[in-house]
Amino acid sequence: MNKEWSEQNKKMQLLIKKADTFDQGKDVLFELRKDLMDTLLSFKKDLKREDFDAMPFMNADGYHCKNIAYSIWHIFRIEDIVAHTLVKGDEEVLFSGKYQSRINSPIITTGNELVKEQISDFTKQLYIDELYSYIADVKKSTEGIIRNLTFDDLKIKVADERRADLQSLGVVSTDENAVWLIDYWCKKDVRGLIQMPFSRHWIMHIEACQRIKGKLR
Numbered sequence: 482m483n484k485e486w487s488e489q490n491k492k493m494q495l496l497i498k499k500a501d502t503f504d505q506g507k508d509v510l511f512e513l514r515k516d517l518m519d520t521l522l523s524f525k526k527d528l529k530r531e532d533f534d535a536m537p538f539m540n541a542d543g544y545h546c547k548n549i550a551y552s553i554w555h556i557f558r559i560e561d562i563v564a565h566t567l568v569k570g571d572e573e574v575l576f577s578g579k580y581q582s583r584i585n586s587p588i589i590t591t592g593n594e595l596v597k598e599q600i601s602d603f604t605k606q607l608y609i610d611e612l613y614s615y616i617a618d619v620k621k622s623t624e625g626i627i628r629n630l631t632f633d634d635l636k637i638k639v640a641d642e643r644r645a646d647l648q649s650l651g652v653v654s655t656d657e658n659a660v661w662l663i664d665y666w667c668k669k670d671v672r673g674l675i676q677m678p679f680s681r682h683w684i685m686h687i688e689a690c691q692r693i694k695g696k697l698r
Contacts, residue, residue, distance in 0.1 A: 486684050489513040494676055500632040507627060510680060517683045518620060524549055524694065525613055534604045537696040539597055544689035550604035550612065551592055552686045554584075557616040558591045558652070563666055563678045564623040566647050567639050573652070574619050583611040589652055593659035623679060635672040 489509055496506030524533075533550035540546065547555070558575070565573045575581055581589055585608050595603055644667045647653065653662050666674065
């Protein structure tokens with residue numbers, strides 16, 4: 482793991498454990514997310530369109546077996562679902578911003594169900610500029626939700642009705658590679674969700690993207 486990102490993540494996790502340092506923890510989280518987003522924005526500047534679909538490690542074990550466009554979609558679909566459907570209980574950015582049609586995505590799911598060539602077949606259809614608009618809107622909306630959280634909110638578990646909403650939306654595939662996400666998220670409290678989809682999950686997939694980019698160069 483990138484040492485700087487890892488240290489920021491550890492610092493954030495320590496700070497959000499205490500009420501008197503909780504707001505500092507939020508600030509560290511936002512700094513980390515800005516640094517990670519800057520890396521994603523650098524891909525848009527540095528890469529050709531076809532590079533976003535390239536899968537130089539298709540048969541490898543690990544997140545780098547995907548491609549960059551998939552990874553971006555996946556990071557932010559998960560964040561959108563968790564932040565809006567599970568934490569806040571309002572409409573996901575994908576739907577409120579009519580992003581499925583804008584991005585030209587054939588799916589509304591996290592993409593966990595896709596493997597190998599299915600991934601590149603999916604990403605070749607995506608409008609990258611609109612995908613980047615989507616991730617900017619998701620990042621902004623999530624951080625608005627986090628800003629309004631109190632320390633006591635961290636102990637709140639996902640309510641049964643929000644789990645039911647999640648299942649009814651069809652945003653997590655029933656495929657065995659994806660459906661486990663529902664239990665995984667719904668067993669966590671808000672602190673646990675901040676520590677994974679909103680921070681560490683970004684790091685793991687963006688590092689995989691950097692590895693893909695390095696291979697392409």
